[in-house]
Amino acid sequence: MAQPSKPKLDVAVTKPTPYTFDLGLLLANDPNPLSTSVPPPEATADSNIDSSRSALEAQLAATARDGAQALINQLLTTLPLAATTSGVLLTLPKPSTPLPREKPLPAAKPPTKWEQFAARKGIKPKTREQRHAKSRQYNEETGEWERTWGYDKGGAKKRREEGMVQQDWLVEVDEKKDREEKAAKDKKKRRKA
Structure with a gap:
């Protein structure tokens, strides 16, 4: 039906x-x-x-x-x-009806001691571009921009992946001198005991 x-x-x-x-x-x-x-x-x-x-x-x-x-x-x-x-x-136009907020606007926080000091001395925070320019330097050997601090400083990660090791990390150890120092420490311990 x-x-x-x-x-x-x-x-x-x-x-x-x-x-x-x-x-x-x-x-x-x-x-x-x-x-x-x-x-x-x-x-x-x-x-x-x-x-x-x-x-x-x-x-x-x-x-x-x-x-x-x-x-x-x-x-x-x-x-x-x-x-x-x-x-x-x-394409919708911009809204013309103001909608109410659930909560009132938060009160402005008072400036910290550092912000007061910076205002007195005329210190302005660095811009993103200024921080970015200072955080990288150009390496003429590799022809690339590398970080100057923090993670992968100076392209260390890339060099490790390629099998290269920085020269200042290699330190030769005199085995004979090392054994003599160890024997001297053991002798001091036996005297104290």
Whole structure:
């Protein structure tokens, strides 16, 4: 058995007081009052309560549908459309309705002692470019920029990966002298014991 099809709703929405729109926030304000009165539970039977609540739900759904339809109509009639390969694009304007904050703006923190000193002496923090320029130096042997401090200073990691070892890391040890020093320490320990 075929179910009865729902009637098609009208695309044009008319209200006694027209909507106001903020297309930047995709907002449609409906100033028309809603009748949300539900009879008190003790005055009606249980079946009447269910029917009145379902009527209220239907009224709210119809109002929400009308608001969404009015917003879509406004978007499609006032904003420029652009067709691209990924679909139709709509460019939204900047929002005009200020939204309230949940919490107030935080109070400005008092300056630290260093900030007060820097302000007195006219010291300004270095910019990102100044820090970046000082943190790297050009190595003419390799023809690359290397870090001057921190991780991979002077391209050490790259040299280790290539099998090169810095020359100042290599220290020759005189084995005979090393044995004599160890024997002298052992002899001191035996005297103290």
